[in-house]
Amino acid sequence: MLFTVTRASVRGGAHRPPGHVVARRTGPLAGTVGPMPAPSSLQSALAWYAHRPILRAVVPGIILLGLGLGLFGAMYDAVDERDDFSLLDQPVLEFLVAARSDLATSALAALTFVTGPTVLPIIVLVSCVVWGRVRREWWRPCCSPGR
Template sequence: MTSERTRVLLWTYLPGLVLMAGGLLVFGKMLDDVREGDDFAAADQAVLDWLVANRSPWMTNVLAAITFVTGPTVLPILVFLACAGWWWWRREWWRPVLLAGAMIGSTLLGVVVKDLVGRPRPPEDTMHIPGAEHSASFPSGHTLGTATLLLVAGYLVCSRRRSTARLVGWGVLTVVGTVLVAVSRLYLGYHFLTDVIAAIGLAVAVLGAVSIVDRIHTGPPTASSDGRSADPAVVVPGNG
């Protein structure tokens, strides 16, 4: 009984706690660097200056489009449509609600941290559109939102139907999508390097919290008739 209880507790909490600890460790490191002005923060201005000095018209157009789509105007609409479509197509409520909750939670978390840290934005003369951003700089909200969406949505899909191809696809999409948005924020002069790295750390921590909540809801895997582990979190149409 004790060993079974330990197995259940480890399955439920350990992966999420590891993700939360790792994400918060990255975030804490970036925050400390910003306050001390050393390590990663010492490279902030150099990275910003290099990207601004190497802008090109076509790259600016591409990255401006990416930053617009992942901003506070368009991304919430896309998330709402995705969650509503998920609910309608699969006839389930749990995963769409969990995704929406993660996005709302990460947004509120980003706003609170911005207000508490109060880091100024890069100089306006480095911004693609001077004065376009007025909120605090740390962490990057665009990067936090995009990374949270890709990480959490990918987890909610891959945890139900595991396959190597799906996991690899999720990993590639998450890395490429997050990096593109992070680079767009740096390239357009709206954030520093430490802002986007801190945002990624927070997104990983959010994924860890989502994993714990989801596993508490679904319960631990059980043994199938052929002796292999079967995940009860597999959802069929009509189930929550």
């Protein structure tokens, strides 16, 4: 360890006031380096934020909501004016049509059928009943489809 941090004695001294924080070199260069710097305003703000769990839960959601709304507005504007991103629509569609295969089309058709409004609710119901029977508790399986 190259540094140790200590506080000066309570009565202070000729060169240091009481409570003065001092970093001392413990390696080959021994001696007092000077007072530790005061925490910056960013460190103080982060410490304040760290002790507020509600803010830590809400602020990221608000930031993501703002970013999502901004991206939605930009995309809506581009499609409405037929410029920017919407210019890529036709070339990407043509590429996907040219690159598709029968296997990929069949696989995605099956995926669409399974995750559709007819089959997926049946899968969820059966899995929740099995879960409830195995675990012998019903409140979690009953809450799960609502997620």
